[in-house]
Amino acid sequence: MTRMFRSAGRLRTGYDPAQVDEFFTQARRVYEGQSTEPLTGRDVRHAAFDLVRGGYAAGAVDAALDRLERAFVLRERQAYVATRGQQAWMEHLAAQARTLYGRLTRPDGERFARAHRGEHGYHPDDVDDLCQRLVDYFDHGQTLTSDEVRHATFGRAKGHEAYREAPVDAFCDRAIEVLLGVE
Known part of the structure; x- marks a missing residue:
């Protein structure tokens, strides 16, 4: 199984990989127009994941969330400017x-x-x-x-x-x- 992010280590806690993978997979579908589920930059900023032993390293996931939020905000701005x-x-x-x-x-x-x-x-x-x-x-x-x-x-x-x-x-x-x- 391919992991999206590096692990925090077997004995350390990190973000639940299943939750993170599900969130990023859904975000990609929304961003690429394959899903009509609403998702905004604010939704990305408020994403939260359980901490589990051996989970994803929080810093790596947080950095990816920051980039994803910027992408959604830029898209929101472009849509707003295009219509108004x-x-x-x-x-x-x-x-x-x-x-x-x-x-x-x-x-x-x-x-x-x-x-x-x-x-x-x-x-x-x-x-x-x-x-x-x-x-x-x-x-x-x-x-x-x-x-x-x-x-x-x-x-x-x-x-x-x-x-x-x-x-x-x-x-x-x-x-x-x-x-x-x-x-």
Whole structure:
């Protein structure tokens, strides 16, 4: 049997090969027009697989998912531009970017809800640093890529010293969508 990705090793955990193979096989069918099942760049970004001993190396699969997401986003953009025009696409991206801007204009330390007592979350300084990079991108044309947002890491904090993870993750997800739309 041919494996799509290298193994994490027999004693290490990795992504379930059957789930990964099924997802990539279906994604290929959709991309090549052999299936009418809807699949978007966002669907690819949210793909998740169980961890199993001897599974696929997560880094290799994640890199392939990043490339696949870019391919689907590019196709979505091309279809959008073909039916509505380039200006409409830019207006669509601007509208998405505006949904981010409300949080970006908040003061450091106040951009996201705080974690509940005893709950772990992200260190606000790290998240605020990424938010400042987004402000610099939007307002001053500084360089920032979707990969930089996708691979951003935040220190851990606890309780009211931390931002809640879910809102930060959702915000980063939207920022990635906007950045991918112009890359």
